[in-house]
Every structure is written in structure tokens, then in C-alpha cells.
Amino acid sequence: MFHIVKSYLNFLWHSKNEHGVHSPFVFSLVTKCFYDKKEYAEYALLKNYRNTLLQNKNTIEVTDFGAGSRVFKSNTRAINQIAKNAGISKKRAELLFRITNYFKPENILEIGTSLGLATSALSLGNPKAKIITLEGCQNTSAIAQKQFENLTLKAEFIVAEFSTYLKPFDFRLSTFDLIYFDGNHSKQATLDYFELLLPTITNETVWIFDDIHWSKDMEEAWKTIKNHPKVTVTIDTFQWGLVFFRKEQPKEHFVIRI
Numbered sequence: 001m002f003h004i005v006k007s008y009l010n011f012l013w014h015s016k017n018e019h020g021v022h023s024p025f026v027f028s029l030v031t032k033c034f035y036d037k038k039e040y041a042e043y044a045l046l047k048n049y050r051n052t053l054l055q056n057k058n059t060i061e062v063t064d065f066g067a068g069s070r071v072f073k074s075n076t077r078a079i080n081q082i083a084k085n086a087g088i089s090k091k092r093a094e095l096l097f098r099i100t101n102y103f104k105p106e107n108i109l110e111i112g113t114s115l116g117l118a119t120s121a122l123s124l125g126n127p128k129a130k131i132i133t134l135e136g137c138q139n140t141s142a143i144a145q146k147q148f149e150n151l152t153l154k155a156e157f158i159v160a161e162f163s164t165y166l167k168p169f170d171f172r173l174s175t176f177d178l179i180y181f182d183g184n185h186s187k188q189a190t191l192d193y194f195e196l197l198l199p200t201i202t203n204e205t206v207w208i209f210d211d212i213h214w215s216k217d218m219e220e221a222w223k224t225i226k227n228h229p230k231v232t233v234t235i236d237t238f239q240w241g242l243v244f245f246r247k248e249q250p251k252e253h254f255v256i257r258i
């Protein structure tokens with residue numbers, strides 16, 4: 001807890017709004033996407049997706065992975081509690097929708113489906129996108145799949161342990177325009193997935209890492225990612241770290257308040 005407070009104060013001290021941003025690429029992203037105040041019709045669909053889960057008091061047996069939970073003590077969990085504690089917030093889901101809508105990525109990978117709250121934002125952000133979403137817990141993924149069926153949204157749901165799925169994946173055949181990293185928030189796993197997925201980048205690719213300040217470990221991972229020679233622009237929004245590989249951009253790290 002102390003770590004997060006300290007990190008947040010540090011973030012507030014260094015962060016800016018659009019005024020300190022001289023890169024046209026980042027200025028445009030911040031003003032036209034991050035700070036876009038339009039009430040999109042899709043926000044109502046996101047709300048509907050969330051409310052259906054928040055009203056669902058049924059319990060499921062979950063398989064726990066990764067860095068573990070700071071909230072749940074048992075593996076029998078109520079669906080509404082998973083939605084409340086493990087899912088993306090309303091504000092972030094709307095931002096993820098806007099980012100997807102802004103960049104229009106054709107091929108998307110999500111690492112960590114949970115109940116599909118973020119997946120629904122990705123899908124609504126670009127309904128034409130081909131989305132692959134990975135989740136290790138069969139029962140959790142099944143709830144997300146049912147939600148997608150009921151709301152006629154589209155994504156390919158894969159149930160697998162992340163590294164088992166990613167290692168044999170034939171990256172020569174795939175590129176991803178957007179990857180949302182939201183599972184196993186540990187330094188080693190984050191850096192492993194980073195390296196494993198590098199062959200899938202294009203010049204336009206955007207990667208979004210969740211919880212970059214969650215722990216000292218994750219902050220170290222974020223620092224390593226920023227320093228990687230293939231990475232040019234990064235944007236730290238405190239909750240998320242956005243990573244770009246655009247060769248025409250000089251290497252520059254932004255800290256932006258949203």
C-alpha cells in the first residue's frame with residue numbers, strides 16, 4: 001500500500017496534460033482520444049455488460065494464476081465480486097474503447113480475459129478486429145463467452161496458461177496491432193511475454209501494460225521495457241503503460257494524467 005501511495009505521488013509530480021507535449025503523434029492521441037469527452041453510444045453497451053455481471057451472484061470455482069489476488073482468500077468466488085475486483089474499471093473500459101476506436105487495430109491480443117469486461121471494450125472499439133483473448137481459468141472464460149454470445153459480440157476465446165500458449169505460437173504468421181497485457185502482474189512474466197511477443201510487432205503496434213506501478217517488481221519491468229532498443233515512445237498514465245515501436249519517433253517517455 002505504501003509503495004502505491006509513494007508511486008502515485010511521484011506520478012502526480014511528474015505528470016502533465018497535453019500542454020507539455022511537443023510530439024504531434026502523442027499530442028493528437030492525448031487530445032483526440034485520452035481527453036475525448038464525447039458520450040459514445042457504445043458506453044451504454046459497456047455499462048450493460050458490466051451490470052449483467054454485477055447482478056450475477058452465482059459462484060464459480062476459479063483456478064488462480066500468476067501474482068495471486070490481494071482481495072480473494074478462497075477459490076470459490078461470486079461472479080459479481082470477480083467483476084468488481086478483477087475487472088477493468090468503467091473509466092478504463094471507456095478509455096480502452098476509445099484507444100481501440102482511435103487506432104482501429106485489425107489484430108488484437110488480450111492476455112487475461114477474466115469475465116471479458118475489457119474484451120467487450122476492445123470488441124466495441126473496432127467491431128471489425130480479429131480478437132484473441134487468453135484466460136487460464138476455464139470457468140471464468142465460460143462466463144465471458146456466454147456474455148459475448150448473449151450480447152452478440154465477437155472474439156476468439158482461448159483457455160490456456162499464458163506461457164504454454166505463447167511459446168509454441170507461430171509468430172511468423174501473426175502480427176498484432178494492439179496487445180492488452182492484463183494477467184500475471186509479475187516482473188518475470190511481464191518481461192517474458194514482452195520478449196515472446198516482440199516478433200509480432202509492426203510499426204503501428206501499440207501495447208498496453210496494466211498495473212505498471214502495482215509493485216516494485218512491476219515498476220522494474222516497466223523500466224526495462226522503456227529502455228528496450230525496439231521501444232520508441234512510451235506513455236505512463238499510472239494505471240497503464242502504453243508502448244509504441246514507431247521508427248520515425250525519437251525515443252521519448254511521457255507521463256500523462258488522464
Ligand SMILES: C[S@@+](CC[C@H](N)C(=O)[O-])C[C@H]1O[C@@H](n2cnc3c(N)ncnc32)[C@H](O)[C@@H]1O
Nearest residue numbers: 065066087088112114117118136161162183184
Ligand atoms: C486482472 S484479470 C483480467 C481482467 C480483464 N482483462 C478485464 O479487464 O476484465 C487477469 C486474468 O488473468 C488470468 N491469469 C493470470 N495469470 C495467468 C496465467 N499465467 N495463465 C493463464 N491465465 C492467467 C487470471 O485467471 C485472471 O482471470
